[in-house]
Amino acid sequence: MLEVSGLTKRYPTGDEALRGISLAVGAHDLVFVIGPSGAGKSTLIRCVNRLVEPDAGSVKLDGVEITTLAPGPLRHARRQMGMIFQEFNLVERLTVMENVLTGRLGYVPLWSAWRRRFPPEDIAIAFATLRRVGLEGMENKRADALSGGQRQRVGIARALVQRPKILLVDEPTSSLDPKTSAAVMALITELAAEERIPALINIHDVPLARRFAQRIIGLHAGHIVFEGTPATLDGRALDTIYGAALAELEPAGVRL
């Protein structure tokens, strides 16, 4: 479904975030990307839907080359990629329902959106998705009145109503407590399976990755240094991925 090849990104500050990344996400894969801060995980995911423009390389979604798309076709392509953010990124002053319907903005003409006239099927899907993520009855609550876990569920619903072909998930649990993190992670992976779409997920929580991933990719300083199943993610692999960072944790007896 997603083919990334030779992806390179160098920020104006000189920071080489991605140095030729190549990976593939199949039609039903759950791929987790792990790595230390600054490894390029966030840049990688944002280059897929061009929220960050890559300097070189190719990104193909379902056979369509994304990197060369003009603005109009790019928006169409973005509709097919549902993104879930670390900081939830809900529009605080809008209600839950309005936030979820934002996911349909790529499909609805501007005039209708301004008058909040979304097609009835969209509204029905929105209600159903909110029920599925466990937020039934909260449609009219303002987004800033929700807890972190609830907000992330709205974010998940928003991504899903796009009817995407793939989920791009950027550190969905970094702003959540451990229990909520596990619940949200479970929800995302269940929904991906239900909707039969793949997911590319950034995460720095290695135990969660081990628990939910099908495939794990380890990123370090812009390179892929590990690719395998959770079973093959042993201590040596973690050393390679996290390098010195892991060695600093060892003395404290922390087992990742």
Add this chain to the structure above:
Amino acid sequence: MFAYGWVGPALWAALGAFLVWNAVNLEVDAARIQRGLARAGTVFARAFPPDFQRWPLLLEGIVESIQMATLSTALGAVLGVPVAIMAARNVAPRPVYVLGRGVVTLGRTFHEIIVAIILVKAVGFGPLAGMLTLTVNSFGFFSKLLAEQIEQIDRGQVEAVRATGAGRGGVLLFGVLPQVLPRVVGLTVYQWDIHLRQSTIIGIVGAGGIGTTLYNSFSRYDYDFTLAILLVIIAIVCVGEWVSAWTRRRVQ
């Protein structure tokens, strides 16, 4: 602060001398001030008690001022929002941003009296000139503050709306505008309050409103009527300020 000890006191002495020279040059004369105070006393005596006999005239002027203030606020907001979007660095492309900022600066350059004089020449005496003056004068201020608010919004929320495949309009409507709406409302009401005050003055140069009546009464030595007008202006402005504060509180 200074390398040599004597520099500080020397500067103070120079400043003092300069101030004295200014005062002498402008003929700031204690005797004149004293005579002036006496004359002011006469004016106040004749102003008291305020004369409300010609209240229909007063009412007409005040209503005209309020109408000018309200219309120009609405017009200023309608014009100001798109200009603010143009003048926001994070939303507008570079050439549009430069144009937007240029328009804003131009709008803020001139004092309302000057703008009023020019517009009275252009469209004639009366409230039309007044309304246009207030609109021109305010939309620079309004756009600048709104543009700054737009530049301070949370990028993450905007990024999320972009990621759904929404077009520029959708991103503005759902990502930007909800974040700045309280400020838009607050600024509009604040602007109305300012306009109310300004509308009472520009009549002096013929741009309509109570200002003309005020000026006429003063030049005809009807100081008691002048006082009546002033009292009403004060009352109106106070009400306007109260409405403004209440609305801004509610919108939070």
